Every structure is written in C-alpha cells, then in structure tokens.
Amino acid sequence: MKNLLPINRVLVLIAALLMVSAYFTPLWQISLWAPQYPEGLNMKIWIDKLSGDVDIINGVNHYIGMKHIGVEMFPEFTYLIYVFGAIIGFGILSAIIAKKWMVYSFFGLIVLMGIGVLVDMYIWGYDYGHNLDPTAAIKVPGMAYQPPLIGYKQLLNFLSYSGPDIGGWIITVSALIMIVVVVTEWRRK
Amino acid sequence: MKTRMWLLAGAAIAMAFAYGCKPKGAQSTISGDAASKVYVPPGQYDEFYNIVSGGFNGQMSVVGLPSGRVFKILPVFSVHPENGYGFSEETKPMLNTSNGFVPWDDLHHISISTTNAEHDARWAFGNANNTPRIARVDLTTFKTVEIIEIPNSAGNHSSPYITENTEYVVAGTRFSVPTGSDENRDVPISTYKENFKGHISFISVDPESGQMDLSFQIEAPPFNFDLARAGKKKSHGWFFFSTYNTEMAHTLLEVNASQKDKDYIMAVNWKKAEEYIKQGKGKKQSVKYAHNVWDEHTHTGVSTIKNEVLVLDPTELKDMVYFIPCPKSPHGTDTDPTGEYIIGSGKLAAIIPVFSFTKMLKAIENEDFEGSLQGMPVLNYESVLHGEVQKPGLGPLHTEFDGKGFAYTSMFVSSEIVKWNIETLEVVDRVPTYYSVGHLMIPGGPTGKPHGKYMVAYNKITKDRYLPTGPELAHSAQLYDISGDKMQLLLDFPTIGEPHYAEAFPASLIMDKQVKFYKMEDNNHPRALKGINDARVERDGNKIHIYLTSIRSNFRPDNIEGVRVGDEVYFHMTNLEQDWDVPHGLAVKGANTAELLVMPGETATLKWVPDRVGIFPFYCTDFCSALHQEMQGYIRVSAAGSNTPLKFSTGEAE
Structure with missing residues (x-):
C-alpha cells in the first residue's frame, strides 16, 4: 500500500486540526421567529453546553407542555468531548503515519460521527416535539412540535430553523477537505 | 470529477446562504395615502373622541382619532399631582374606600353610556381592578364625579359593562373570595370549592343624574369572571359573563385552570332578577363599602360608607342564571350589533364559537340541558351554537363589530386581527399587529350602531416600534382603515400607561356641550x-x-x-x-x-x-x-x- 502524497498529508493534518475548533465554537443552532419575536430567538449547541436564549425558549415552550431544555437533558455533552478527541487524534496520527487505509478510516469516522449526530438529534427532536406534558395550558389537537432536522418549519406562531453553526461549518470544511484527499488518493492507485 | 467537487462546494455555500433567507422583520408596508388619512390639518378637529383606559396608571386618556393625539390624562383611581387630584382636601374623599384612602388602582375597561344601544356619551365608566370600584366620569367636564366600591368582590375585572340604556353597570369578580362574617371569611384556602363565592354586582345608574347605586348582587359559583357584555335589542334583558377556572383551582392557575376543554359563558336574565327583587326574594347582607360623589357646586367630594347589599341566590331562584359551555378559558364575550350573536373568545381554543340568542332561548324553553351546576342549568353546546369560526388564528381575545355584518377578533399569540363574516363564519381578511394585540376597538363597536371606519389595536408588546427608552417602553397602538374590504394599516402611535379596553364615539356628540368654566x-x-x-x-x-x-x-x-x-x-x-x-x-x-x-x-x-x-x-x-x-x-x-x-x-x- 502506497503512502500519501505529501500535499494530502498536510491536508489531513489541516482537517484534523480544524476540528479542534469544535471545542471553542458552537456546532449547531436552532432559531425561532414569531410575530412578537421579530428579532428571533437563538439557541446554540456546543460540544458540552448550550448557550443563547435557552431560558426564553423554555418559557415560551412550556405553554404547550414541551420539556425544559437544559444541559442535563443531553448525556451527549458528557462524552462528545472524548469522541471528538479520539477522532482528531486519529486524524493527526494518520497524517503522521500517512497510510491510505488510515486516511480512509479517518474520513469514515467523520462521516459516521456526522450521521450519528443527525440521528441522535432526530430522536431527541421527535421526543421533544411529541412527548408533551398532558397538563399543558395550550393543547392543539393533532399538533406535534418536532423541530426541523435541517432547514425551516412553521410550528404554530413560530417559524423554526435548525442548522449548523460556525463549528459545524468548520467540521463540514474538514469533511470536504477529506473528500478531496480521499478522492485524489483513490484515483492515484 | 472536478465538476462534482464544485457541485459539492456549491451545495455547502447554498446551505450557508439558506440561513440568510430567514423571514423579514415586521417592518410594515404603508400604502401611499395612509398619511393623508390620519392628517388632521391645523385648526381642524379629530372626528372621534377615543377614551382609553390607562391600565396600571389608574387613569383614562383622551385621544383623538384618526390622529392618535393625546388631549388629556384624566385621573380616576390614581392621584394626579399635576392637578392636585387626590391631594386637595376636596378630592381626597373621592379615593376613600372601606380600606381608607387608596391612592392607586388598575383601570382596565371603559364603557361609554348608551341610550337604545347607541352612544349618548354622557358618561364614561371605568373599573378599578385591584380594590374593586367603578367610577363615572362626566364627559362635559372630563372629571371623575363618582366612585362606588364593590363589596364581596376581589379583582373587579369583569366590569364596567353596561346595559343598552345604561340601566345597569356590572361588576363581576375575577377572584372568587369567601364572604360574610369574619368567621366565614377566615377559612383555609384549600376549602376554595366549599367556601369561596363569585359575586356579580348590578349597579343601577340614574337616567338623569347618572348617580350609581349598588342595586343587587348574584352569588355565583367560585369561578373567575373575566369579561362581560349586555345583550342588546332582541337580547336586551340578558347579560353574558365569560368564566374561566371553572376547575375551581386555587393554586398554579396557569396549569390547573387550563385543564377543562370547555368553561362557561354565564347568561344572566336580569329582568328576572328584578322580578325576584320586587317579590322580596333578595337577602340583605351586611357589608362595608364606600360611595363617593363629587358635587359640581361645592366642588367637593363626599364619601359615605354603606353597610348593606341585597344578594340573590341563583341556586334557589330559578330561571335567572344559565351556563353556556364555551371552549377554552374564554376571555372576551361580545354581542353583535343586532344582539343575536354572542361570541366567546376562548384564549386557548383553536376555534371561535358563535352562539345564537334565539337558539339559547329555544334551548331554555325546551330544557335542552346537558347537566346542571349547583342546580343551575348547563345548556347543550350544540343546541346554542350558531357555528364555529375555523382556523381563525392563535389566542383569540376580543371581538368588535363594524355594523356591516363583520366581526373583528384580536389574536394575542399570532399577533393579528382577523376579520370574519358573522353569518357565514368565514375568515375574510387578516392584518398583523405590532405586537400581540390585547383589546381592539372600533368607534361604536360594542353598541348597536358601530361606525365602521377605523379600528385601533392596543398592543401588549412594543419592542422595536419606537425610539427605545430603556427597559420600560410605551405601549403601542395601531390604527387601521376598515372602510374597505381589506383592512389597511394607517398609523402606529404610543399610548399612556397600559391601555386595555377603550371606546370611541363621534366628537359631535359632546364637543359643543363642554363646560368652559364654572359660574x-x-x-x-x-x-x-x-x-x-x-x-x-x-x-x-x-x-x-x-x-x-x-x-x-x-x-x-x-x-x-x-x-x-x-x-x-x-x-x-x-x-x-x-x-x-x-x-x-x-x-x-x-x-x-x-x-x-x-x-x-x-x-x-x-x-x-x-x-x-x-x-x-x-x-x-x-x-x-x-x-x-x-x-x-x-x-x-x-x-x-x-x-x-x-x-x-x-x-x-x-
């Protein structure tokens, strides 16, 4: 098995190091707009915490019986930092060792993590939107409030948006770099 | 291969831009001639007087429409150092209560006096929400000339709505409370269902002098009474009160008073009540309340403490009180200009029910009841229903009328006003409000003769409408032209205090009757x-x-x-x-x-x-x-x- 092109070794290292930003930037965001919130409400999801208008969103959502969003709601926050660390470590290692199979594995890990996170978010969103307090003040028959996975969705008087934040985009860039690496290495055999 | 990579990159950029496509802010678009429609040239007058409640400032403000200009802050329940109201020796008695001198209150609703269900605009009535009282303002002097305290009441919210000839002004209690002797009132809060009562007061108004007198009270179940409207024309003789917390909760009402799918509109046959009083069926109860009257000749208020009230028990006196099931925690209950339709605005409901007075009478006649409440009949929802407005919006609160067959309902949650046809129940138009409208008002809107030209939205949230003034902002109002098929936003203006309800009437009714000085x-x-x-x-x-x-x-x-x-x-x-x-x-x-x-x-x-x-x-x-x-x-x-x-x-x- 051949070694990597020198340029691809550098790219793999860059991709791995870019992912370090996940520890310093928000990865995902959920926004809400309503007639009385023209400026919008924004919640940011980090690797191990939440920030933004979480309290206001909780205040609004309790009328329809949605659960209180808090750090304790997401066990992911306790282990995601290690998962990321392992993947980044593996990336750096594959840049040093520079074996093709390692680079492919690194790319595979990023993709698996991405899919894992999306599936996880969908499951959380389903529960958050469907599993409502039966004693809630406002009950609209047949209405569920599952937030969109990616993109926009109208929920009663709120338009909601879900999508990557800075950290999420940087990881996307890492993934794109890795696609370049994987494709060029694949064509080289 | 390269093209595919460009496509990927393009997709990524497209996603990034998708976020930029978030909805536009609520900057409203005003169409061309709006300014001329609200412009009152120097030397000319506004077309309507708008008497606006001041909410937590305890006052009324006098506004001109369509200009939105404020002419006067009219002190009612709060002291007003600006003119000495509540500070001068002569005005202090006006704010006397059974609790002594109270310098402040929370004024929510206005009623302008009517004759034959049309504004005569002799007096404006206002309610004190906190220490229950009703005030009467003389509209030739714009002065508070009478204040009567309401005993057995707490949170005088369902007030001061009037009958079509101003025979009565009512006061329904928001908080039910135990009444009677000290012993009867000193009870555990947990005995709410057994010991608490919701008293509804009927205060008579002298047709000449306007002087008020606490005529009688009806001892109703311990619900929260929210708002009320008299029947008019064909339904004259009836009064409709919206109720919530028919769960009879006494704690965490936000949750515990929102559990039932339907609460009630309480229909009161007050002509029947008058008959019972003539027959001597009322029971005198010992109470304590103040009655303060201003004398225009001595320029002095006199406060008298009164000690008795006549109470009617509807569980014994039949055919006086009926309950109409109404979804869900109804806020406003409004009767249309013909008196035939009663609209309940369930603030947590997904539809707006419209009840028919004719059907109600028929259901009573046929004893078409679905049950009873402490011996008082509960009518069958379906039998009384004219129909439901489907998908009107979120959080309906209040309804006004234009006299052309349309109703206008304010939607707090979806922050809009929805226009619908009363007969067909079809929604025909909707306009946004900025933001979260509470009450809305059409000149003459609650009477038998609305002037369907303008509509005002009194909003609860202001946010970005005006130059910011720190944490506390003026409450915003919007004026709409409703003379055409489509409602058109004309003007956005700040208001005084926190307006709840307001009424407006043609300026010509009173402007020539103004007192210019005292002889x-x-x-x-x-x-x-x-x-x-x-x-x-x-x-x-x-x-x-x-x-x-x-x-x-x-x-x-x-x-x-x-x-x-x-x-x-x-x-x-x-x-x-x-x-x-x-x-x-x-x-x-x-x-x-x-x-x-x-x-x-x-x-x-x-x-x-x-x-x-x-x-x-x-x-x-x-x-x-x-x-x-x-x-x-x-x-x-x-x-x-x-x-x-x-x-x-x-x-x-x-």
Whole structure:
C-alpha cells in the first residue's frame, strides 16, 4: 500500500486540526421567529453546553407542555468531548503515519460521527416535539412540535430553523477537505 | 470529477446562504395615502373622541382619532399631582374606600353610556381592578364625579359593562373570595370549592343624574369572571359573563385552570332578577363599602360608607342564571350589533364559537340541558351554537363589530386581527399587529350602531416600534382603515400607561356641550370667595384658614404673617376668572403635597403643616398671563408658641 502524497498529508493534518475548533465554537443552532419575536430567538449547541436564549425558549415552550431544555437533558455533552478527541487524534496520527487505509478510516469516522449526530438529534427532536406534558395550558389537537432536522418549519406562531453553526461549518470544511484527499488518493492507485 | 467537487462546494455555500433567507422583520408596508388619512390639518378637529383606559396608571386618556393625539390624562383611581387630584382636601374623599384612602388602582375597561344601544356619551365608566370600584366620569367636564366600591368582590375585572340604556353597570369578580362574617371569611384556602363565592354586582345608574347605586348582587359559583357584555335589542334583558377556572383551582392557575376543554359563558336574565327583587326574594347582607360623589357646586367630594347589599341566590331562584359551555378559558364575550350573536373568545381554543340568542332561548324553553351546576342549568353546546369560526388564528381575545355584518377578533399569540363574516363564519381578511394585540376597538363597536371606519389595536408588546427608552417602553397602538374590504394599516402611535379596553364615539356628540368654566354664582363651596374684597386669613385654634383669590396676575392676600410651626394651614383658593382656559395653580415651598390646579370659578384647598421657621414663597404654576412670573406671595412662619400677630395684606408697601 502506497503512502500519501505529501500535499494530502498536510491536508489531513489541516482537517484534523480544524476540528479542534469544535471545542471553542458552537456546532449547531436552532432559531425561532414569531410575530412578537421579530428579532428571533437563538439557541446554540456546543460540544458540552448550550448557550443563547435557552431560558426564553423554555418559557415560551412550556405553554404547550414541551420539556425544559437544559444541559442535563443531553448525556451527549458528557462524552462528545472524548469522541471528538479520539477522532482528531486519529486524524493527526494518520497524517503522521500517512497510510491510505488510515486516511480512509479517518474520513469514515467523520462521516459516521456526522450521521450519528443527525440521528441522535432526530430522536431527541421527535421526543421533544411529541412527548408533551398532558397538563399543558395550550393543547392543539393533532399538533406535534418536532423541530426541523435541517432547514425551516412553521410550528404554530413560530417559524423554526435548525442548522449548523460556525463549528459545524468548520467540521463540514474538514469533511470536504477529506473528500478531496480521499478522492485524489483513490484515483492515484 | 472536478465538476462534482464544485457541485459539492456549491451545495455547502447554498446551505450557508439558506440561513440568510430567514423571514423579514415586521417592518410594515404603508400604502401611499395612509398619511393623508390620519392628517388632521391645523385648526381642524379629530372626528372621534377615543377614551382609553390607562391600565396600571389608574387613569383614562383622551385621544383623538384618526390622529392618535393625546388631549388629556384624566385621573380616576390614581392621584394626579399635576392637578392636585387626590391631594386637595376636596378630592381626597373621592379615593376613600372601606380600606381608607387608596391612592392607586388598575383601570382596565371603559364603557361609554348608551341610550337604545347607541352612544349618548354622557358618561364614561371605568373599573378599578385591584380594590374593586367603578367610577363615572362626566364627559362635559372630563372629571371623575363618582366612585362606588364593590363589596364581596376581589379583582373587579369583569366590569364596567353596561346595559343598552345604561340601566345597569356590572361588576363581576375575577377572584372568587369567601364572604360574610369574619368567621366565614377566615377559612383555609384549600376549602376554595366549599367556601369561596363569585359575586356579580348590578349597579343601577340614574337616567338623569347618572348617580350609581349598588342595586343587587348574584352569588355565583367560585369561578373567575373575566369579561362581560349586555345583550342588546332582541337580547336586551340578558347579560353574558365569560368564566374561566371553572376547575375551581386555587393554586398554579396557569396549569390547573387550563385543564377543562370547555368553561362557561354565564347568561344572566336580569329582568328576572328584578322580578325576584320586587317579590322580596333578595337577602340583605351586611357589608362595608364606600360611595363617593363629587358635587359640581361645592366642588367637593363626599364619601359615605354603606353597610348593606341585597344578594340573590341563583341556586334557589330559578330561571335567572344559565351556563353556556364555551371552549377554552374564554376571555372576551361580545354581542353583535343586532344582539343575536354572542361570541366567546376562548384564549386557548383553536376555534371561535358563535352562539345564537334565539337558539339559547329555544334551548331554555325546551330544557335542552346537558347537566346542571349547583342546580343551575348547563345548556347543550350544540343546541346554542350558531357555528364555529375555523382556523381563525392563535389566542383569540376580543371581538368588535363594524355594523356591516363583520366581526373583528384580536389574536394575542399570532399577533393579528382577523376579520370574519358573522353569518357565514368565514375568515375574510387578516392584518398583523405590532405586537400581540390585547383589546381592539372600533368607534361604536360594542353598541348597536358601530361606525365602521377605523379600528385601533392596543398592543401588549412594543419592542422595536419606537425610539427605545430603556427597559420600560410605551405601549403601542395601531390604527387601521376598515372602510374597505381589506383592512389597511394607517398609523402606529404610543399610548399612556397600559391601555386595555377603550371606546370611541363621534366628537359631535359632546364637543359643543363642554363646560368652559364654572359660574361664580353657582359656587357653593363653603369657603369660596366671590370677590377679592373677602380675601382674608383666620385662625381657629391651631388651624389657619387662608381665603385666597387668584386672578390675573395676583394672589390676595400675598403677604401673610403670624403662622406658627405645627399649625395646620389651609389655602382655600378660589379662581375668580370667568373665562375659558385660564386655570391658576398654587404651589407652596416644602409642602408635602402636590400643587393645586384650580379651574375658573372653582375653589380648592391645599393643606400645609409647616415644620420650620422661615419665609415661604408660593406661586402660580400655570402660565396664566404675561405677568405670570409676578404672580407670587410670601408666608412667614414663626416658632411654635411665638406671638407674631396674624397679619395679611396685598399691595401694601412701606
């Protein structure tokens, strides 16, 4: 098995190091707009915490019986930092060792993590939107409030948006770099 | 291969831009001629008087429509240092209650007097929400002339709605409370269902003088009574009260009072109640409440404490109270101009139910009941229903009418007003409000004769509408043109206090009836002066009475000596002017009270207890003439026990 092109070794290292930003930037965001919130409400999801208008969103959502969003709601926050660390470590290692199979594995890990996170978010969103307090003040028959996975969705008087934040985009860039690496290495055999 | 990579990159960029496509802010678009529709040229008048509740400022404001200009802050339940209301000796009794002097209240709703279900605009009524009272304002003087306290009530929210000839003004209690003797009232809160009662008061209004009298109360179940409307025309003789917390919860109502799918509109046959009273079926109950009346001739309020109320028990007296099931925690209950339709706005409901008065009578006649509440019939929802407005919006609160067959309902949660056809129940138009409209108002809207030209939205949230003023913002209102098929936003204006309900009527009804000044010869104030010659100072024990006149541009007397520290000094000031728009003010240095603002021909009294020796100036606060700055005087205060002789003078120099 051949070694990597020198340029691809550098790219793999860059991709791995870019992912370090996940520890310093928000990865995902959920926004809400309503007639009385023209400026919008924004919640940011980090690797191990939440920030933004979480309290206001909780205040609004309790009328329809949605659960209180808090750090304790997401066990992911306790282990995601290690998962990321392992993947980044593996990336750096594959840049040093520079074996093709390692680079492919690194790319595979990023993709698996991405899919894992999306599936996880969908499951959380389903529960958050469907599993409502039966004693809630406002009950609209047949209405569920599952937030969109990616993109926009109208929920009663709120338009909601879900999508990557800075950290999420940087990881996307890492993934794109890795696609370049994987494709060029694949064509080289 | 390269193209595919570009495609990928392109997709990523597209996603990034998707976020930029978030919805536009709520900057409204005003179409071309809006400005000319609200422009009242200099020298011309607004078309409508708009009497607007001030909410937590306890006052009313007087606004012109369509300009949105504020003409007056009219003090009702709150002291008003600006003109001495609640500070002068004459006005203090107006704010007396069974709890003593109360300087503030929360005024939510306005009713303008009607005859044959049309505005006659003789009086404006307002409710005090906190210490339950109803006030009557004379619309020829724009003065609060009467305040009556409501016993057995707590949170006078379902008030002051009136019958079509202003026979009665009602007061339904928001908080049910235990009533009766001390023993009956000192009960555990957890015994709510057994011991608490929701009293509904009917206060009669004298058709000539307007004077109010607590006629009778109905002892209703311990629900929260929210709002009310009288029947009119064909439904005259009935009154409709919305109720929530029919769960009868006494804690965490946000959750516990929102559990039932339907609460009730309570329909009261008040003609039947009158019959029972004639038959002597009411029970007298011992209570304590204040009744304060302003006398336009003595320019003085008199407070009387009353001790009795007549109570009717609807569980024993049949055919007087019925319950109409209404989804879900209804806020407004409104009757259309014909009196046939009763609209319940369930603030948590997904539809708006419209009830038919004719069907209600039929259901009562056929005893078409789905059950009973403590012996009072609950009518069948379906039997009374005219129909439901489907998908109207979120959070319906109140409905007004244009007299052209349409109803307009305010939607708090979806922040819009929805126009719908009363007969067909179809939604025909909707406009956004900025933001979260509470009450809405059409001139004449609650009467049998609406003027369907303008509509005002009184909003609960302001946010970005005006230049920001720190954490507390003016409440916003919007004026719409509703003369066409589509509602059109014309104007966005800030308001005073926190407006809840308001009413408006054509200016022509009252503008020529305005009192311009009080006639000197009609002034029966016991300490009034009819001319400058009687100006004097008298000592009566430790009381000093200064009989003071004001006329452009002097006070008489203006040099006063012989007052001692600890004396009670009363300035009885008579404004001798007999011309429009010449009030005189009076302010005394260090006085622990407000100024007086005395209208021409009026007498008012400022009390001052000097606490130190010295010379104290007093002056006129209302810029009355070119020599206003010369309108001043001095009062000398000597030590307690000193023997400085009592002296007063004007225009005497050494």
